[in-house]
Amino acid sequence: MLSPCLNPQKADGLLLEQAPVEALDSTDSARQADLLVLERYPPAQVNRSLQAWDSGDEYLLKTIAEQSLLSSSATPIKIAIFNDNFGALSCSLSHQKITFISDSYVATKGCKANLANNLLSDENIEFCNSIELDEEKADLILVKLPKIKAYFHYQLQQIHRLCGDNTKIIIAGKAKDIHTSTLTLVEQQLGECKTSIAWKKSRLIFVNRNAKKQTELPAHKEWQLDVENLNNVAVGNHANVFSRDSLDIGARFMLDHLPKVKAGTRVGDLGCGNGVLGMALLQKQSDLTLHFFDESFMAVQSAKMNVEKNFPEQSSQCQFHWNDCLNDVEAASLDLILCNPPFHQQQAVTDHIAWQMFQDCYQVLDTGGEVRIIGNRQLGYHIKLKRLFGNARIVSSNKKFVVLSAVKL
Ligand SMILES: C[S@@+](CC[C@H](N)C(=O)[O-])C[C@H]1O[C@@H](n2cnc3c(N)ncnc32)[C@H](O)[C@@H]1O
Known part of the structure; x- marks a missing residue:
């Protein structure tokens, strides 16, 4: 099916107009009619009713x-x-x-x-x-x-x-x-x-x-964490970071249910935000290789700033990636992935990012590797994990959230 099109060439060269899509049978004919074919990214999303503009x-x-x-x-x-x-x-x-x-x-x-x-x-x-x-x-x-x-x-x-x-x-x-x-x-x-x-x-x-x-650019916002697994950690947040004013309640619950890890574990913090989940693991076990991934540049920069400030001795073991989920990350390269997935893309509520994250986790985990996630109970993430991994275990739950674990067999 052809995506909806925009016409940037009408009138004085710029008027946009939704094209009579039924009249067009291919991307080529849209181009010939000087229409733009615009897709959301990643392309071919299940919910085709969401427009790219x-x-x-x-x-x-x-x-x-x-x-x-x-x-x-x-x-x-x-x-x-x-x-x-x-x-x-x-x-x-x-x-x-x-x-x-x-x-x-x-x-x-x-x-x-x-x-x-x-x-x-x-x-x-x-x-x-x-x-x-x-x-x-x-x-x-x-x-x-x-x-x-x-x-x-x-x-x-x-x-x-x-x-x-x-x-x-x-x-x-x-x-x-x-x-x-x-x-x-x-x-x-x-x-x-x-x-x-x-x-x-x-x-x-x-x-x-x-x-x-014109004044100075606003500084990042910083607060002190008050939870058991992350004592005396100052969390800095650039302006566009998720939950920049305080610790997200889902993340707070997840912090109480992190796995025990042995030295040398290769860990990913997927959708890292300010990096609280990865840093909490680093506080439990300092001998880790840690990769922080987020699609927000400000999130990745905040996680980097926070690791460098709070764990300067471990910062050479940490890498920071501006990425879409785990796109192009080497297969079988991680042993553990922590994730508090997003449930919207820009203004649209959607679970396609979580689904993509879980699929990527399966690819990137080594055999025996674990993905540990937190989600709202009604999101049904355990069904998705079970479909992909063939297993999913409830680590803990409360009225609002569930922490789940799946292992790549
Ligand atoms: C619910 S927040 C969790 C942030 C942090 N881990 C925490 O627990 O406070 C989800 C994060 O996923 C990021 N995200 C959204 N879409 C993404 C994508 N396609 N690839 C990577 N990260 C993404 C958001 O920028 C956001 O930081």
């Missing part, structure tokens, strides 16, 4: 066309795009000079895959993670409103650094997610703003940047 993308592109914000000459303008989920904006504007800024490995891979699938060149696109931003000035800055307010605050300060005197800034979000507090934050951090009318349930925020409001 939303009305915020469409509203931004429509507004850019209506206000003729792109240069009419052949010289491309410089556009910085924050939080482009699967590359809908970058693919549509790939003939301009683009800086793609994202905390998400999956979004970055999704954008690259969509560019390739639509035969678009990425030579005009610079891919940046959420922290290491090149501060070259942009003519236009497009922002998809992120879910976490602290991360939005951080990005508003990053935006200052990309602004010249005439830079235009437009932020898009679901109308229901743009509150008075959102606008207050924009005004406090960046400058005066005004909102558009809602269109297809999305709204735009136009910002008049005030250079005097």
Whole structure:
């Protein structure tokens, strides 16, 4: 089945439109009709009803066309795009000079895959993670409103650094997610703003940047852990890290049910966030090889910072990977994997990431290796583990959570 398509070429070169998909019988015919075929990443997800773009993308592109914000000459303008989920904006504007800024490995891979699938060149696109931003000035800055307010605050300060005197800034979000507090934050951090009318349930925020409001980038948030298995450990969290203000209650339960490990065990902390699970194991057994994996760059950087600060002597035994699950990790290379899986991708609730994680664990574990996970009781992870591993044991449970273990036989 052909994915839904967008038309970036209509009207003044940019109006997006959902294509009459039934009329198209292949990706090739979509291309010939100048439509973009955009897939979520990883492609071929079971839930095909989830689109790779939303009305915020469409509203931004429509507004850019209506206000003729792109240069009419052949010289491309410089556009910085924050939080482009699967590359809908970058693919549509790939003939301009683009800086793609994202905390998400999956979004970055999704954008690259969509560019390739639509035969678009990425030579005009610079891919940046959420922290290491090149501060070259942009003519236009497009922002998809992120879910976490602290991360939005951080990005508003990053935006200052990309602004010249005439830079235009437009932020898009679901109308229901743009509150008075959102606008207050924009005004406090960046400058005066005004909102558009809602269109297809999305709204735009136009910002008049005030250079005097530029301040230091917000520092990471740090708190002290108060649990038995992790005493005197300071946990630092960059702005976009899961449960950045306090220990997640699921992680807290998992910390009480970590396995005993012998020296030399090769361990993975999958979806590591700030690295609490891996660090707790390191506190029990210092002679480990530990790999921390997350798709959030800020998570991986937080885990690294936390290990270096709290376990400096073990930090050479630890490696940190920005990755999608355990993609391309060598088969049979780990003996134990700890995981507190996510149950949403961006705004969409889904269990496909957990499922992918479990499949990858099976590949990456050595024979006799164990995956130990925590999940909400109703998520039914034991069924998935049993299907893959042929076994699944309940280590412990309470009213809300269950800790499960499966062994690769
Ligand atoms: C429920 S949080 C657990 C964080 C931490 N381990 C804890 O227990 O507090 C799930 C983590 O999985 C990460 N994640 C989401 N999708 C991922 C993917 N495709 N590959 C790797 N990590 C992913 C999220 O960024 C998040 O840090």
